[in-house]
Amino acid sequence: MAMVSLTINGKKITVPDDLTILEAANRHGIAIPNLCKHPQLTPFGGCRLCVVEIKGVPRPVASCTTPVNEGMEITTVTEQLEQHRKFVLELILSDHPNDCMTCESTGSCQLQELAYTYGVKGQEYAGERRTYAKKDGNPFIERDLEKCILCGRCVKVCQEIQGVEAIDFGYRGFKSKITTAYEDDLNCEFCGQCVHVCPTGALTGKLWKRKGRYEGVKETDTVCPYCGTGCNITVHSKNNEIIRITSRPWTWNEGFLCVKGRFGYPFVSSPDRLTKPLIKRKSGEFEETTWTAALEYTASWFRKIREEHGPDALGGLSSARCTNEENYLFQKFMRAGIGTNNVDHCARL
Amino acid sequence: MASETLIRVCMGPAGIAAGGKQVIEAFHAALVDAGVSAQVRERCSSHQVGCMGLCARDVLVEVHQGDVKTVYQYIKPDMVQRIVDEHLVAGKPITEWLVDEVYASFYRKQIKVVLADCGRIDPEDIDAYEAVKGYEAARECLTNRRPEEVIEEVKMSGLRGRGGAGFPTGLKWELGRKSRGDDKYIICNADEGDPGAFMDRAVIEGSPHAVIEGMIIGAFSMGARNGYVYIRAEYPLAVERLKKALDQARTRGYLGKGIFGSAFDFDIKIKLGAGAFVCGEETALIASIEGMRGMPRPKPPFPVNRGLWQKPTVINNVETFANIPAIIRNGCGWYAGFGTDKSKGTKVFALTGKIKNPGLIEVPMGITLREIIEEIGGGIESGRPFKAVQTGGPSGGCIPASMLDIAVDYESLAKVGSIVGSGGMIVLDADDCMVNVAKYFVQFTQSESCGKCVPCRVGTKRVLETLERITTGKGKEDDIERLEKLAGGIKAMSLCGLGQTAPNPVLSTLKYFRDEYEAHIRDKKCPAKVCKGLLTYSIDEATCKACGACLRACPSGAVSGEKKKPHRIDAAKCVRCGACFEVCKFGSVNRE
Ligand SMILES: Cc1cc2nc3c(=O)[nH]c(=O)nc-3n(C[C@H](O)[C@H](O)[C@H](O)COP(=O)(O)O)c2cc1C
Ligand code: SF4
Ligand code: SF4
Ligand code: SF4
Numbered sequence: 001m002a003m004v005s006l007t008i009n010g011k012k013i014t015v016p017d018d019l020t021i022l023e024a025a026n027r028h029g030i031a032i033p034n035l036c037k038h039p040q041l042t043p044f045g046g047c048r049l050c051v052v053e054i055k056g057v058p059r060p061v062a063s064c065t066t067p068v069n070e071g072m073e074i075t076t077v078t079e080q081l082e083q084h085r086k087f088v089l090e091l092i093l094s095d096h097p098n099d100c101m102t103c104e105s106t107g108s109c110q111l112q113e114l115a116y117t118y119g120v121k122g123q124e125y126a127g128e129r130r131t132y133a134k135k136d137g138n139p140f141i142e143r144d145l146e147k148c149i150l151c152g153r154c155v156k157v158c159q160e161i162q163g164v165e166a167i168d169f170g171y172r173g174f175k176s177k178i179t180t181a182y183e184d185d186l187n188c189e190f191c192g193q194c195v196h197v198c199p200t201g202a203l204t205g206k207l208w209k210r211k212g213r214y215e216g217v218k219e220t221d222t223v224c225p226y227c228g229t230g231c232n233i234t235v236h237s238k239n240n241e242i243i244r245i246t247s248r249p250w251t252w253n254e255g256f257l258c259v260k261g262r263f264g265y266p267f268v269s270s271p272d273r274l275t276k277p278l279i280k281r282k283s284g285e286f287e288e289t290t291w292t293a294a295l296e297y298t299a300s301w302f303r304k305i306r307e308e309h310g311p312d313a314l315g316g317l318s319s320a321r322c323t324n325e326e327n328y329l330f331q332k333f334m335r336a337g338i339g340t341n342n343v344d345h346c347a348r349l
Numbered sequence: 350m351a352s353e354t355l356i357r358v359c360m361g362p363a364g365i366a367a368g369g370k371q372v373i374e375a376f377h378a379a380l381v382d383a384g385v386s387a388q389v390r391e392r393c394s395s396h397q398v399g400c401m402g403l404c405a406r407d408v409l410v411e412v413h414q415g416d417v418k419t420v421y422q423y424i425k426p427d428m429v430q431r432i433v434d435e436h437l438v439a440g441k442p443i444t445e446w447l448v449d450e451v452y453a454s455f456y457r458k459q460i461k462v463v464l465a466d467c468g469r470i471d472p473e474d475i476d477a478y479e480a481v482k483g484y485e486a487a488r489e490c491l492t493n494r495r496p497e498e499v500i501e502e503v504k505m506s507g508l509r510g511r512g513g514a515g516f517p518t519g520l521k522w523e524l525g526r527k528s529r530g531d532d533k534y535i536i537c538n539a540d541e542g543d544p545g546a547f548m549d550r551a552v553i554e555g556s557p558h559a560v561i562e563g564m565i566i567g568a569f570s571m572g573a574r575n576g577y578v579y580i581r582a583e584y585p586l587a588v589e590r591l592k593k594a595l596d597q598a599r600t601r602g603y604l605g606k607g608i609f610g611s612a613f614d615f616d617i618k619i620k621l622g623a624g625a626f627v628c629g630e631e632t633a634l635i636a637s638i639e640g641m642r643g644m645p646r647p648k649p650p651f652p653v654n655r656g657l658w659q660k661p662t663v664i665n666n667v668e669t670f671a672n673i674p675a676i677i678r679n680g681c682g683w684y685a686g687f688g689t690d691k692s693k694g695t696k697v698f699a700l701t702g703k704i705k706n707p708g709l710i711e712v713p714m715g716i717t718l719r720e721i722i723e724e725i726g727g728g729i730e731s732g733r734p735f736k737a738v739q740t741g742g743p744s745g746g747c748i749p750a751s752m753l754d755i756a757v758d759y760e761s762l763a764k765v766g767s768i769v770g771s772g773g774m775i776v777l778d779a780d781d782c783m784v785n786v787a788k789y790f791v792q793f794t795q796s797e798s799c800g801k802c803v804p805c806r807v808g809t810k811r812v813l814e815t816l817e818r819i820t821t822g823k824g825k826e827d828d829i830e831r832l833e834k835l836a837g838g839i840k841a842m843s844l845c846g847l848g849q850t851a852p853n854p855v856l857s858t859l860k861y862f863r864d865e866y867e868a869h870i871r872d873k874k875c876p877a878k879v880c881k882g883l884l885t886y887s888i889d890e891a892t893c894k895a896c897g898a899c900l901r902a903c904p905s906g907a908v909s910g911e912k913k914k915p916h917r918i919d920a921a922k923c924v925r926c927g928a929c930f931e932v933c934k935f936g937s938v939n940r941e
Contacts, residue, residue: 045647046801048842060841065647087838091807125811125835150800169642169800172625174810176800 006072021063021074022050032076033085033114035092036151037064038197040254041160044152048088049114052076060084086118093122095129095174097146104142105201107214111149112200130174138186140206140263141195145177148202154178154194161256162193192262196246196255205263211243212236221248224261228323229253231261242268306338315342353392354437355413359468361400361551361709362586367407368425373397375429382433393437396477399555401468403455404708406448412436420448454724455706460687462695463671464711467555472590475597478558484603486677487565491611496526496570503570503673506681507693512538512629512666513744513770514846515692515759521663524653525571528661533573536657536664537564537617538634539580539587542626543742544793546773548697549667551709553580553587556671557594561617563670565603566677568615571663576617579634581624591619626743626797630845631656631664633799644799645845666771668697688714692758696769702739702776705730712757719753722776733779737861741770743790743797744850746857747783766857768850782879783862784869788816790854794847805848808839812855821882824870832859878940881925885941888929890915893937899929 004017008025015024020043025032034050037043043064051060055073060081063074075081093115100106115121129146136143152169155178159165166188170179180186195203217238224231232251236244242265249255267273277294278286289297305313316334318327327345334343356376360369376395401409406422410432413419419442421432428446436442461467470477478484490499504519525533537560541549553560564576580588595617598604606614620638627633628643635657637643656662672694676684685693692714698721701707705727712721718738722728729735737747740757746767748755755761762769777786795809812835815828836852843849859866868874875883888899888908893915900908900916907923910916918929918938930938 044801045844046803048802048804048844051842062647062844067649084838084842087834088803088842091803091811091838094811095807125807125831127811127814149803150806152801169644172627172800173796173798174800174806176798176806 004068004070006068006070006074008074009076015068017068017070019068021052021061021066021068021072024068025063025074025076030076032063033117034064035110035114035149035199036153038153038157039249041153041156041197044156047092047149047151049085051081051084053078053081082118086120089115089118089120090122090124092149093120094125094127096122096149097129098122103147103201104204104208104213109201110199128174130177132177134183136185138190140190140259141186141192142204142206142209143186144202144204146202147200148178149200150176150178151199152178153197153199154203157193157197158188162189162191164188164191167194190259190263191257192259193256195262196257205244207263207266208244211241212238217243224257225321226258226260226264227321228326230323231257233257233261235265242266302338311339312342314338314340316340316344318343318345320345320347353414354394355411356393356395357398357401357411357413357469358395359399359401359407359409360397361404361407361468361554362547363404363407363708364400364409365586367423369397369408371426372408372410372424372429375426376433379430379433382430396471397473398469399467399472400464400551400709402459402464402709403448403452403706405706406452409448412442420452421446422448422452451706451727454727455708455710458716458720458725459711460695460713461711462675462684462687463552463559463668463697464555464709465675466559467551467709470556472555472557473593475558475594475601478556482678483558483674484562484598484601486674487562487569487603488609490566490677491569491609491613496572499566499570499677500526502681503676504681506676506684507688507691508669508672508676508684509692509759510666511668511672511696511771512664513741513768515769518665518669521653521665522567522570524651525573525661525663528653530661532575532658532660533571534657534660534662535564535568535571535573535576536631536634536638536662537576537578537667537670538629538631538664539578539584539667540622540626540629540634541581541584541667541771542624542629542797543744543771543773544790545699545701545775546742546771547699548709548772550584550587551699552667552671552697553584553591557587557591558598559671559674560591560667561594561598561604563665563673564617565608565615566673567663567665567670569613571661573663574614574616576615577620577638577657578617579620579622579628579638582621583624588619588621595619625799626793627799627845627847630847632845634664635662642799644801645847647844668772689756689758689760691760692769696757696772698772698774700726700774700776702774703730703733703778703781704728704776714758715756717754717756718748721757721774722753726776729776729778731778731780735776736779736781737777737783739767739775739777739786739854740773741768741853742773743794744768744846744853745770745773746853747777747786747861748857749861766853766860768853780877780879782820782875782877783858783865784816784820784875785877785879787854787858788813788820791816791851794851798847798851799845802842802844802848804839804842805844805851808835808843809848809851811835812839812852816855819866819869820875820880822869822873822880824866824873826870828870829859829863829866874941881927884925884927885920886918886923886925886927886929887920887939887941888916888918889937889939892935894935896934898932898934899938902928902932904928 002017003014005014013028032050036047045062045065050063052063053075132145167178217236220235224233231253234246245265247255247257276288279289281287318330331343358373408424410421410424500522508518509515539549604616622628625643628637630645633643633645652662688694695711695713697711735750737749739747759769791813795813798805800806818824836856839852868876895913905922905924907919930940
């Protein structure tokens with residue numbers, strides 16, 4: 001790969017020639033504001049906040065889509081550029097509910113952060129706001145499209161990462177909106193990748209509602225219990241209750257989860273959940289017991305069956321939720337411990 | 350054997366609307382009628398032709414006898430029999446139906462290159478095209494010239510893209526040729542979405558083979574084996590004629606494998622657009638052909654490097670392609686002989702608005718606006734003072750009456766804040782409100798914005814709201830400043846040409862007609878008396894005959910009065926519909 005040299009804000013840098021200006025700047029610790037560019041998605045070029053000046057080019061250009069070139073002299077901050085950025089933020093906020101007080105995303109909202117940085121309140125170009133009476137009735141994802149800034153990230157993640165294409169841009173002009181086919185309720189995989197990449201409070205989890213944002217919220221990094229894939233998750237809890245599950249972008253699963261990992265957590269505090277082993281007695285009643293007693297009981301039956309009918313009377317079926325290591329141990333147990341090759345796995349069925 | 354008498358009936362869109370089809374049928378019927386001698390019948394042929402230009406006088410019928418051309422205007426089917434009897438049989442043209450001096454002055458300053466065959470040949474007949482040297486240029490290029498030579502010829506002609514931006518066509522083709530890749534595409538942009546524009550439609554309807562021939566030459570030059578015509582589905586006649594023309598060209602071996610006996614393969618597909626203005630923007634057009642939503646993407650990469658299906662792609666406008674055969678046939682020097690230093694050749698315009706002779710015209714670049722409006726267009730229809738001309742559609746601007754003597758070319762129009770654009774030209778007179786004109790165009794761009802970028806999607810909405818406020822009497826003192834700030838931000842920050850040029854109609858009217866904005870805002874008056882919300886109605890008691898017409902017409906009960914007593918309008922109840930003004934026979938209702 002060829003390398004090119006250029007300067008950004010007077011700093012000379014050398015980078016691979018297939019980078020965009022934004023990527024090159026970020027690699028060298030220079031931040032450029034933006035809302036529609038997500039590091040894991042192809043650039044969109046819609047929010048216009050990442051504009052920079054290039055010497056010899058008359059117009060400001062979007063750094064997220066412009067490739068680097070040998071000898072470019074780039075400036076990321078000038079009075080003019082900052083004014084342009086403020087202009088765009090003013091326009092975005094002029095069509096935004098600005099109800100950060102009650103918004104789930106306060107504190108984790110990129111729009112709020114930029115408005116804060118630039119001191120923009122959205123009053124200068126106040127005008128009509130899009131309002132939508134219909135709420136999406138799907139069980140998992142709150143779609144508050146009045147807060148949507150049409151950055152297109154959700155559309156891209158659904159297409160480029162999840163491969164589902166459940167949503168796209170619809171309509172034109174001021175009426176443009178992100179929509180499902182025929183504006184039906186969202187009916188997709190509910191992986192929540194769109195929620196993960198949304199820079200605003202337009203997409204949030206229905207389960208999160210009013211459960212807590214930052215104050216008193218504890219974040220615990222752990223591994224998703226659902227399957228052997230072992231995605232890294234961050235459990236947000238408040239008053240010893242799980243209120244939200246997210247995943248950090250630098251984990252091996254790059255912040256992406258499936259519907260179970262992201263939204264399937266309420267079982268943890270369900271009153272129906274079994275937390276102690278039970279043994280079914282002859283009467284048909286379940287009786288609470290200890291782990292030692294339960295294992296003893298099970299082992300005694302294994303032993304009895306093997307002695308009376310031989311090891312091949314037993315078979316083992318392992319779970320897809322187990323890791324490779326667990327599955328290895330399981331087959332070892334069946335083969336070496338019980339003495340049978342009758343071992344299989346539910347993912348094969 | 351060639352007929353001695355040739356009858357041409359205009360079947361352009363306006364011709365058809367005025368009954369061109371029925372006129373042709375009437376000729377066919379009249380000619381086989383028993384009353385016409387077999388001798389006359391044999392010598393006559395009648396056929397349809399594309400738009401003749403002077404749409405205001407449709408149906409136009411030309412009778413050619415040897416070198417003598419007779420042109421009739423406003424022909425209806427029931428007039429045909431008399432033309433056949435008196436003119437064709439008895440040899441005496443019907444003088445009262447002939448075109449007048451308007452017809453002569455309409456054509457005097459026009460030079461027809463692109464439209465040379467429009468209105469002359471039957472667009473559905475490939476033989477008719479070949480009879481006027483059609484496909485000679487393509488054959489010559491493919492059999493005798495190298496692609497580089499063809500590109501050089503086009504470069505030297507000075508032809509610039511007619512789709513709006515005026516990019517040099519030869520240079521674009523050269524970039525296309527040099528761009529690496531075996532699989533290349535050439536696209537004809539026939540999306541034509543500007544309100545009031547119908548040049549490209551007329552060209553395809555009037556001479557579809559010329560566009561196809563231009564595309565073949567372009568494809569050969571850049572090395573493209575596949576072409577598309579992206580045309581809006583709202584142009585059914587153009588689509589139908591184009592389809593027919595493509596089939597005819599394929600049958601003759603001018604499209605397909607080894608065309609004109611050369612080693613070059615090329616074919617063209619039609620892709621129907623669903624009528625979004627933004628799909629005329631080249632990257633949105635490409636996305637649309639690929640089956641995605643028509644949304645522009647930032648450039649670079651440019652389509653010549655990464656276009657359709659990520660392959661090198663040249664996109665040209667219909668009119669650009671239609672110029673090519675004539676340039677190859679007559680040479681670049683001939684073409685460069687028309688026009689100005691930097692804007693060569695001729696340009697087709699759709700002349701509309703408050704003009705006497707609206708229609709389709711083709712003029713050499715550099716002609717003055719005055720020549721177009723006063724001589725070709727015949728001046729203002731209403732006889733009221735000429736006020737401005739809007740060029741370039743929603744991306745263009747309004748040029749005031751004081752600048753009528755500027756030359757019509759890319760540079761001169763840009764200098765005064767407008768553009769040549771694709772060729773829309775709307776003439777405005779004293780009855781047009783410039784704030785309202787600006788509002789009309791912003792309404793268009795706002796509703797056609799693809800929604801991708803913030804300055805265009807939200808910014809034009811805020812401009813529109815401000816203009817709506819001003820035109821309904823709710824304008825605020827700082828609204829002009831607000832418009833200027835919004836316009837500047839939208840121009841600088843929008844992603845594509847649509848947003849970048851959307852403020853032009855506002856900026857140019859603010860520049861030349863600021864007083865009209867101020868009258869709306871400060872005095873709450875619309876000087877042109879267009880903006881309903883700003884009009885007040887009152888009755889002149891001295892001349893009122895108390896006939897009661899206004900009283901009966903008023904839908905809101907605002908008029909009061911009794912017999913023999915002057916009537917009155919209650920301003921609080923008046924909804925400003927103007928019904929009283931329309932019905933008063935004595936001119937006693939004042940509108941201010
Ligand atoms: C919003 C927008 C609409 C456009 N519409 C058209 C169109 O209808 N027809 C056209 O030929 N070019 C249109 N263009 C220009 C095209 O993007 C492109 O420049 C042109 O087709 C190139 O052809 P040319 O070099 O022959 O002019 C449009 C551009 C913009 C920004
Ligand atoms: S939840 Fe997943 S599948 Fe559904 S719209 Fe979002 S990204 Fe697409
Ligand atoms: S819902 Fe969120 S991610 Fe999707 S376009 Fe709107 S703001 Fe962007
Ligand atoms: S300028 Fe307007 S039409 Fe062009 S990309 Fe932006 S929103 Fe779409």
